[in-house]
Amino acid sequence: MANNNSIHLPEEERSSSPPPLREGSEAAMQLLGWLWRLGASSVFGSSSTAEQITEGVDASHLTAIVTGATNGIGKETARVLALRGATVIIPSRTLDGGLKVKQSLLEQNPKADLHVMEMDLCSLDSVNSFARDFNSSHKNLNILINNAGIMACPFRLSRDGIELQFATNHLGHFLLTNLLLDKMKATSKKMGVQGRIINVSSTAHLRSDGSCFSLDKLNDQSNYKAFGAYAHSKLANILHANELSRRLQEEGCNITVNSLHPGLIVTNIGRYLNINPTLMKSLAMLAKPFVKSIPQGAATTCYLALHPSVKDVTGKYFVNCKEEMPSPQARDEVLSKKLWEFSGELLKSSSKNMYQK
Numbered sequence: 001m002a003n004n005n006s007i008h009l010p011e012e013e014r015s016s017s018p019p020p021l022r023e024g025s026e027a028a029m030q031l032l033g034w035l036w037r038l039g040a041s042s043v044f045g046s047s048s049t050a051e052q053i054t055e056g057v058d059a060s061h062l063t064a065i066v067t068g069a070t071n072g073i074g075k076e077t078a079r080v081l082a083l084r085g086a087t088v089i090i091p092s093r094t095l096d097g098g099l100k101v102k103q104s105l106l107e108q109n110p111k112a113d114l115h116v117m118e119m120d121l122c123s124l125d126s127v128n129s130f131a132r133d134f135n136s137s138h139k140n141l142n143i144l145i146n147n148a149g150i151m152a153c154p155f156r157l158s159r160d161g162i163e164l165q166f167a168t169n170h171l172g173h174f175l176l177t178n179l180l181l182d183k184m185k186a187t188s189k190k191m192g193v194q195g196r197i198i199n200v201s202s203t204a205h206l207r208s209d210g211s212c213f214s215l216d217k218l219n220d221q222s223n224y225k226a227f228g229a230y231a232h233s234k235l236a237n238i239l240h241a242n243e244l245s246r247r248l249q250e251e252g253c254n255i256t257v258n259s260l261h262p263g264l265i266v267t268n269i270g271r272y273l274n275i276n277p278t279l280m281k282s283l284a285m286l287a288k289p290f291v292k293s294i295p296q297g298a299a300t301t302c303y304l305a306l307h308p309s310v311k312d313v314t315g316k317y318f319v320n321c322k323e324e325m326p327s328p329q330a331r332d333e334v335l336s337k338k339l340w341e342f343s344g345e346l347l348k349s350s351s352k353n354m355y356q357k
Contacts, residue, residue: 060085068148082112091119121172131179169233195255207231210329245315256314265297
């Protein structure tokens with residue numbers, strides 16, 4: 001059972017055969033530990049909820065940041081992490097909006113330890129301010145969940161002059177993660193608890209060929225395709241996770257980095273989709289057997305954030321709490337390094353522009 005020093009099960013509960021049962025609740029927890037060791041493929045699936053995935057986990061010693069936690073699966077992720085005892089930071093574009101979300105979560109769980117901080121992911125200046133404030137006001141960071149995103153919006157540039165979906169879904173998270181890494185490294189070393197970084201991607205990444213990672217292509221309005229730009233940003237989420245995982249392994253850091261597809265879920269991320277209402281109803285009827293609820297949609301994120309069975313698992317892509325193979329482009333190490341360098345160049349260029357204003 002998880003204790004105050006780790007979210008992982010003791011070694012005896014990860015043995016290769018069922019443990020000899022003890023009496024009472026201790027026997028139940030011992031058996032649960034053995035089932036966890038067998039892996040999610042035999043226990044969890046597309047219908048599992050985030051609460052079910054994390055049942056029995058004590059996260060009371062952990063601090064987590066969940067971007068996009070003001071609605072949808074991000075809000076559910078924050079709720080479940082807080083339910084398991086974690087201190088959860090909710091970044092919000094406006095403090096007023098974030099505080100309303102906090103209040104709604106406290107109505108469900110008055111003991112939840114929630115903190116709202118202002119941040120707009122599509123503004124690099126705002127991300128910098130958030131990271132600076134967090135690093136000065138919080139001692140620890142164990143879990144970073146890069147969940148926020150926009151999908152298929154009309155062409156628009158961010159405040160820093162970058163195509164909005166790429167700026168929000170990837171570059172803002174790329175900068176945020178880099179700015180918080182030292183805090184995560186120090187926390188994992190001090191507490192002896194493995195840090196976890198999770199990028200929420202999508203199967204939409206399959207529609208990207210990876211040829212988009214240059215500013216002239218990203219910002220080419222004449223060739224802009226709303227869902228295509230979304231696919232590029234979701235491919236970037238996986239490549240970012242893979243390259244960061246590789247770099248942290250080379251450093252010997254006790255931090256894992258994974259990515260995931262949460263499933264088909266009806267949330268407000270699809271608000272920009274321009275679909276005829278009649279067609280939308282027909283599509284909804286056809287898709288109903290495959291659509292997840294929000295609690296189900298948050299399951300894989302919470303699994304990667306808290307579950308003992310993914311200890312030491314890094315640089316992988318998950319669907320329905322199971323490791324799956326992403327596209328060949330998502331597994332391309334050369335492309336992941338190219339994206340990393342391109343992202344760094346964008347940050348340097350944007351930083352120079354900010355100083356010139």
